[in-house]
Amino acid sequence: MSTGITETEDDGTETQTQAVGAARAAGETYTEMDSQEIEAANEEARRRTRELVEEADRTVKLKVFRFDPEVPEKEEPRFDTFTVPFSKGMTVLDALMWARDQYDSSLTFRHSCRQAVCGSDALFVNGRQRLGCKTQVADLADSGIPKKVRIEPLPHAEVVKDLVVDMEHFYDQMESVEPYFQGEDTPDGLEEQYQSRENREKVKMSTRCIWCGACMSSCNIAAGNNDYLGPAAINKAYRFAMDDREGEDLTEHRLNIIEQEHGVWRCQTQFSCTEVCPKDIPLTEHIQELKREAVKKNLKFW
Amino acid sequence: MHEHDVIVVGGGGAGLRAAIAAHEEGADVAIVTKLHPVRSHTGAAEGGINAALRDGDDPKDHAYDTMKGSDYLGDAPAIETLCEMSPEETIQLEHWGMPFSREDDGRVSQRPFGGLSFPRTTYAGAETGHHLLHTMYEQVVKRGITVYDEFYVTELATTDHPDPEERECHGCIAYDIKSGDLVGFEASGGVILATGGDGQAFDHTTNAVANTGDGLAMAYRAGVPVEDPEFVQFHPTTLPSTGVLISEGVRGEGGILYNGDGERFMFEHGYANNDGELASRDVVSRAELTEVNEGRGIEDEYVYLDMRHLGEERVVDRLENILHLAEDFEGVDGLDEPMPVKPGQHYHMGGIETNENGHTCIDGLYAAGECACVSVHGSNRLGGNALPELIVFGARAGYHAAGRDLGEARIPTGPSARTEDETGLDTPVSPGAIDQPDPDAVADGGAMTADPAATVERTLDGERARVEEMMERDGINHAEIRSDLQDAMTQNVNVFREKEGIQDALETIRDCRERYQNVAVADPSRTFNTDLLHTIETRNLIDVAETIALGALAREEFRGAHWRAEHQARDDEDWLKHTMIAWNDGEPDLYYTDVLLEGEEKTYEPKIRSY
Ligand SMILES: Cc1cc2nc3c(=O)[nH]c(=O)nc-3n(C[C@H](O)[C@H](O)[C@H](O)COP(=O)(O)OP(=O)(O)OC[C@H]3O[C@@H](n4cnc5c(N)ncnc54)[C@H](O)[C@@H]3O)c2cc1C
Ligand code: SF4
Ligand code: FES
Numbered sequence: 001m002s003t004g005i006t007e008t009e010d011d012g013t014e015t016q017t018q019a020v021g022a023a024r025a026a027g028e029t030y031t032e033m034d035s036q037e038i039e040a041a042n043e044e045a046r047r048r049t050r051e052l053v054e055e056a057d058r059t060v061k062l063k064v065f066r067f068d069p070e071v072p073e074k075e076e077p078r079f080d081t082f083t084v085p086f087s088k089g090m091t092v093l094d095a096l097m098w099a100r101d102q103y104d105s106s107l108t109f110r111h112s113c114r115q116a117v118c119g120s121d122a123l124f125v126n127g128r129q130r131l132g133c134k135t136q137v138a139d140l141a142d143s144g145i146p147k148k149v150r151i152e153p154l155p156h157a158e159v160v161k162d163l164v165v166d167m168e169h170f171y172d173q174m175e176s177v178e179p180y181f182q183g184e185d186t187p188d189g190l191e192e193q194y195q196s197r198e199n200r201e202k203v204k205m206s207t208r209c210i211w212c213g214a215c216m217s218s219c220n221i222a223a224g225n226n227d228y229l230g231p232a233a234i235n236k237a238y239r240f241a242m243d244d245r246e247g248e249d250l251t252e253h254r255l256n257i258i259e260q261e262h263g264v265w266r267c268q269t270q271f272s273c274t275e276v277c278p279k280d281i282p283l284t285e286h287i288q289e290l291k292r293e294a295v296k297k298n299l300k301f302w
Numbered sequence: 303m304h305e306h307d308v309i310v311v312g313g314g315g316a317g318l319r320a321a322i323a324a325h326e327e328g329a330d331v332a333i334v335t336k337l338h339p340v341r342s343h344t345g346a347a348e349g350g351i352n353a354a355l356r357d358g359d360d361p362k363d364h365a366y367d368t369m370k371g372s373d374y375l376g377d378a379p380a381i382e383t384l385c386e387m388s389p390e391e392t393i394q395l396e397h398w399g400m401p402f403s404r405e406d407d408g409r410v411s412q413r414p415f416g417g418l419s420f421p422r423t424t425y426a427g428a429e430t431g432h433h434l435l436h437t438m439y440e441q442v443v444k445r446g447i448t449v450y451d452e453f454y455v456t457e458l459a460t461t462d463h464p465d466p467e468e469r470e471c472h473g474c475i476a477y478d479i480k481s482g483d484l485v486g487f488e489a490s491g492g493v494i495l496a497t498g499g500d501g502q503a504f505d506h507t508t509n510a511v512a513n514t515g516d517g518l519a520m521a522y523r524a525g526v527p528v529e530d531p532e533f534v535q536f537h538p539t540t541l542p543s544t545g546v547l548i549s550e551g552v553r554g555e556g557g558i559l560y561n562g563d564g565e566r567f568m569f570e571h572g573y574a575n576n577d578g579e580l581a582s583r584d585v586v587s588r589a590e591l592t593e594v595n596e597g598r599g600i601e602d603e604y605v606y607l608d609m610r611h612l613g614e615e616r617v618v619d620r621l622e623n624i625l626h627l628a629e630d631f632e633g634v635d636g637l638d639e640p641m642p643v644k645p646g647q648h649y650h651m652g653g654i655e656t657n658e659n660g661h662t663c664i665d666g667l668y669a670a671g672e673c674a675c676v677s678v679h680g681s682n683r684l685g686g687n688a689l690p691e692l693i694v695f696g697a698r699a700g701y702h703a704a705g706r707d708l709g710e711a712r713i714p715t716g717p718s719a720r721t722e723d724e725t726g727l728d729t730p731v732s733p734g735a736i737d738q739p740d741p742d743a744v745a746d747g748g749a750m751t752a753d754p755a756a757t758v759e760r761t762l763d764g765e766r767a768r769v770e771e772m773m774e775r776d777g778i779n780h781a782e783i784r785s786d787l788q789d790a791m792t793q794n795v796n797v798f799r800e801k802e803g804i805q806d807a808l809e810t811i812r813d814c815r816e817r818y819q820n821v822a823v824a825d826p827s828r829t830f831n832t833d834l835l836h837t838i839e840t841r842n843l844i845d846v847a848e849t850i851a852l853g854a855l856a857r858e859e860f861r862g863a864h865w866r867a868e869h870q871a872r873d874d875e876d877w878l879k880h881t882m883i884a885w886n887d888g889e890p891d892l893y894y895t896d897v898l899l900e901g902e903e904k905t906y907e908p909k910i911r912s913y
Contacts, residue, residue, distance in 0.1 A: 033777075033820045041778050070827045089543045089633070101781035105833040106825030110341075112510040115546045116630065117432055118341040134630050160480065161830045167338070180440035181399025190355065190393050194408030200401060207401045207433060211340050245399065 049102045056085030058145055060137055062095055064107065065152040068161045071106075077159075079150075080104070086137060086145050092125055093132035096151065096163075109163035116278055119210030122217070123163055124152040129214035129276040154217040169226070170213045173233040177257055183245050199244045206239035206286060208279040215273035215283055227262040231273035231283040234258055238286040241293070252297060259294045267291075303758060306332040306448070308703045309489040310496055311455045311474060311517060313339030315347075315431070315692035316671025316699075317496030318438035319391075320660075323700025325445050329491055331704070332448040334455055334476050336512065336835070339439045343498055343510040344692065347431020348549035348623065349415060350423035351693075352686040353392040354385065356412065359420040361385040365901070368687060371417040371582055372680025373862035373872065374908040375530065375880070378901035379712040380676045383658045383698075388690040391697065392424055400437040402426045403620065413620070414554045415685045417582040417913070421554075423686040428549050428623035434689060452479040454835050455516065456769075458493065458524045459486070459761035460664060466525030466884070467716040471667035472754035474520075475765045479835070482828025484766050486758040492703035494668040495521055495654060496696065502784075502839075503847045504647035505792035508540055508547040517673040519842035521654040522849065526662045527716070527882040527893075529675040530652035531846075532853030532864050535683050536797045538586035540646030542604045546631045548624055548643055550685040553579040555620055557609040559590070560640065561598040567605070574913040581913035584682050584863040587645035587797050594644070606640035645797055649688060651679040651863065652853070655715050655882065659708050660699025663716025670699040676713070677880065680897075681862025713898065717884065724892040727856050728805075772837060777822025780840040787814045787840075787847055795851050800867035804855045811848050818844060845885075852890055853881045874908050 033041070053059060062082045068074035082099035093111055100107040110120040114133045121132040126140055126149060140146040157165035186193060215231040216222050222230040229237075240246055241254040258264050264287055273283040308324040310317045313335035324331040333339065354361045364385035369376055396402060402410040403425055415423040426433040442449065453476040460471045473488040487493075497517030501509025522528050538559075539548040553559075559579050561567045568574050573589035574581030581589075590605050599605055609617055609624075614637055617625065628636045653675035660668040660676070671692045678691055702708050790810035794803035818841055825833035859873040860866055879894040899906045 035776055038776050038778060038820060045779070045782065068827050068829060070829050089631075101779075101785075105779050105781065105823075105836075106827065106831075108825075108830050108832050112337055112341055112512045113343060113346050114511065114544060115346060115627065117345045117429075118337070118343070118510065120337070120341045136633075161827065164830050171338075175443055178444075180444040181437070182444075183397070183399065186397040190389055192393060192396050192409055195404050196408055197404045197406065200404050203401060204427075207436075208429070210345070210432070211338075240399075243399065243401075 052085055052102070053083055058086040059083050060086045060095060060145055061148045062099055063148050063150045064096070064099070064163070066162055067159055088138070090137045091133050092123070092130070092135045092137060092149060092151065093121055095137055095149070096132060108161045117210055119212035122154055122212040122214045124154055124217070126150050129154060129218050131212060131214070131278045134278055154213060156217050156223040157213070167213060170211070170216055170230075170232070173216070173230050174211065174236055177229065177233050177237040178254070179236045179240070181240065181243070181246065182250050184247060184250070193245045195245055203239050203242050205281050206235050206242070208281055209235055210279060212278060214276045214278060218272040218276045220270060220272065221266050221268055225262070225266060228266045229258065229263055231287065234264060234267070234290065235281060235283055235286050238290055241290065255290070255294050255297050258290055264291050264294065303486040303488055303755070304332070304450075305488045305490070306330050307489065307491040308332075308494065308700070309334055309474060309487050310494045310700070311335070312342070312496035312498060312671070313337070313439070313449065313451065314342035314496060314498050314671060315344035315434055315438065315689065316696040317494070318435070318442055319693045319696030320494045320496055320670055320700035320703075321447050322438065322441055322445065323697040324491070324704040325447055327701055327704035327706050329704035331700075332450060332487075333442070334450045334453045334474070334487060336452065336454040336479070338451040339442065339449060340436060342435060343513055344435045345432045346508070346510065346547070347434070347689055348428045348547060349551040349554070350413065350425030350430045350686045351388070351392050351434070351689040352415065352418065352422050352684070353388040353424050353690060354420070354422055355389050355392065355410070355424065356422070359422050361389065363419055364388070364422060366906070367417060367419050368678065368684060369906045370909070370911055371682055371684040372678075373682055373911055374874070374878065374899065374906065375533070375677075375680030375861060375897055377677040377713055377898040378906055379898055380658050380678045382901050384678045384687070384690055384694050387694040391690065391693040395434060395437055395693070398437050398441050400426065400433050413551065414580065416550055416553065416577070416580045416586070417684040418686070423554065425551065428551050428621045430689065450476070453477065453485070454479055454838070455520070456484070456765050456838055457761055458520050458667065459758040460524045460667070461757055465717070467663045467718060469525055470665045471524070473758045475758070475762050477769070477834070479830055482831060484762060484769060486762040488754055488758045489666070490754070491705065492666045492668050494660065494670060494699050494703055495673055496669070496671045497673045499672040500650055500843070500846045501647045503788065503791050503843050503850065505788040506540070506545045507647035508537055508545050509647065514839035514843050515673070515846035516839060516842045517669065518654055519845040521662065521667065521669060522845055522883075522885050524664060524667070525885060526664055526667065527655045527884040528652060528849045529655040529677065530681070530853065530881050531849040531883060532857055532881060533651035533679070533681045533862060534647060534795075534850060535583060535649040535651060535863050536587045536645040537648035538583055538590055538645050539607050539643040540648070541628070541632045542642050542644050544631050545646045546627055547648070548607060548627065548641060549621070550583070551621060552607060552609050552624055555609070555616065556612055557607050558611070559586070560606045560608060561593045562600045562605070563598055565598070567593050567598070577913035582682055582684065585913060588865060590643075590645055591797055600642065604642045604644040607643045608640040609636055610638070610640070649683055651675070651681065651683050652850075657711035657713040657715050658695070658698065659702040659711050660695050661702060661711065661715070668699040668703055670696045681864055714895070719895045720882070720893045721879065721896055722894045724856050724894065727892060769834065772821065772823045773826065773834065775822050777820045778817065779824065780818070780821050780837040783814045783817050783821065784836075784840045784843060786810060787843060791847055791850070795854055798865055798867065799854055801855065804851055807851045808848070808855065811844060811851060815844050848890065849883045852883055852892060856892055857881060878908065
């Protein structure tokens, strides 16, 4: 059956479209719904979806990457196209959620906060790493609404299903830089460790990372060399190395970590990480600064 | 089956703190969480943490402000514990390296917040929660605490005894999102629920999509009463199109609210002649909606929050994140234009009934954080009081579950704390469950045996059957049920409430419950089946929404965040008591318990709350 709404390259999506409008309007007893009633309810939902799309002043087509190793129709990666009514302020995440709730509940992606703090919906949208929730659909075209928005999982990561990628490697890299404060002599009780405004300012940007993985995905070197710590982990090391509350010995220990074979020296200053970071962290600059610190440290001992 | 001493469900602020505490106490602890910890919604908190740190301030003043803010529905032993422990817990975070904002002398900064008599809100820019969450997760990594991330807990494994106070919790069941396996978790010391808020019961909310009240619903079905569910906080300053929060810190720094006529209505229309914009949240929310309802709003929907006069330097220094949020989610440059704001669902004051050790009436079951109600917020939470709640009561639950003696709790819990029953509540339909999965089970998912492993196994079998059925049958999708539920709550159980509306909402909830009997999961895959997760979450939302609406219908007074058209006064004579809703044989049982106004040194006398 075709709704004429989704031009699916493979027929998968429409058959899974479901909802309940009609049965509800008719005020039936739902506990006893039989298969015919269920089909009627679902057909009604499809009709309402069609209406919503037809009534919309403007629509946008989402071309979405699909893959599921377990489902025969999706074993071979493909793209599905969903037509979504456009409204002002709509983000890529809103559009994806609409497509999932109205057309195909199996469409899979991570998301949670909708406000660019949880870092779970980094996606490859129109050829660039972006947070779905922070990207206005309207901003994807120079003027007006884009005809098509192409949504793919983050490149250079293993796809688990649809838009979900495996983040384990990213987490491992983050954890390998000992990402925790190790100040030795913390004062007792309610006494604080003092920190100057300047020092806090110095580390401020580096503390904003939300672990979205966009930078890692955009980095050619990280893609080619899986051991490279990558921009996010190095930035995490920067966050602690530059924090005055950790003593000099620790700073040196941290510089040793990032200076190792797969550390800062792999960075070829291509700035792609800095360009995509949704938190505007000057990643390349931080990496460069650590390189300088490492050189200074070594000079001292030579 | 996985076995640990302590299982913490949830990796937000409360869960992480609980896990660190249990670990410090020497327990083998694991965190089981549906999101990777750094994705938890604690990361969205903006404004700050209240802690009496400075000369001139005192935990006793903090306790007094909190008691007053709660409109005298908070329990003094809980509030005093919160205020006394908050300074050390806050400084603990500083010692763990949390990047707080700093004063010129290098000490952590504090700022004024609504309802506080001292500027005691300690903050890190306008992204305090992000830093708190990441700092604590760092400490979890440092200690090598086991984290099962992307594991969705579907049910608690409790023994089955007619009296909930005789039940024991031995673990829980989780769905491994990546592999699709259902797994049993056995905990010899205890299970700590730290699953966060339930804002998804409403349509316009500051909460994450993952905030679906799972822990609250699971504890409720296992037999723990839900305390004061009707008290839902609506935050006065959320962006109209998305519900994204504009922190109270903006008003704390001097931000001003204007109506469509350019009037500073908090003063000019007499809503709060002393505190103006810094009156407590319920007061400001109602003021804004009154302005809109009386035709003085903008586009019949919102009012303006202006911070332009604060100057670029101050705004960038202290509220930079707000500039980003306003720009990204509303297209407004906060340095150049006022920001449109309206009230939105924000926080659930009610929750799983616990005592000040985080313990529920079921042996081995704890709760902490937003899902819990130890009763520090009463009928209205003061801004900046939730983050200290996470660390104070998260820590206490962790220590207690791991065996530390925290002394006798002063707050009684469970049905034996009952003081009176509500009779003759006029609900449109008999509320409660339909189609109990196991007619023999009193507690949902309960088991007749006392053997821990067998209890977990039996619950696991039950969950397998439930999931299989939803995956195999044909049926309807949960999404529309969820959205109807959210609409009904937003329409009728919002800032302004009236009897008929609440009854309508209950009818819709009942209808959703019935339709849910025919719900099915269309995605046949075991890998990362979010369709299945969202379907299970929707059932939890139905349970949560029902307790909120029932509590709201029953409470015939106006207290804190609970405004009723028919009852325009606080009525201490009849209503100075906690609402309790317990799942009893699949029916919600409504009863009341006493509010504890007696503190360590003094008794808090209810006064008229004015700002
Ligand atoms: C936008 C915003 C701003 C705020 N600002 C402030 C502020 O400035 N000051 C303040 O004091 N308070 C603030 N609050 C309130 C406060 O942030 C929250 O109440 C608090 O962070 C909740 O923390 P939590 O640990 O209880 O839950 P969360 O941080 O939401 O964590 C819940 C955890 O439980 C897990 N979970 C949920 N269900 C399941 C399940 N079924 N199985 C497994 N895991 C599960 C999730 O994965 C998550 O890890 C704010 C709230 C919001 C929404
Ligand atoms: S540095 Fe930026 S892009 Fe990289 S993970 Fe952190 S927030 Fe994402
Ligand atoms: S949904 Fe949290 S960052 Fe986008």
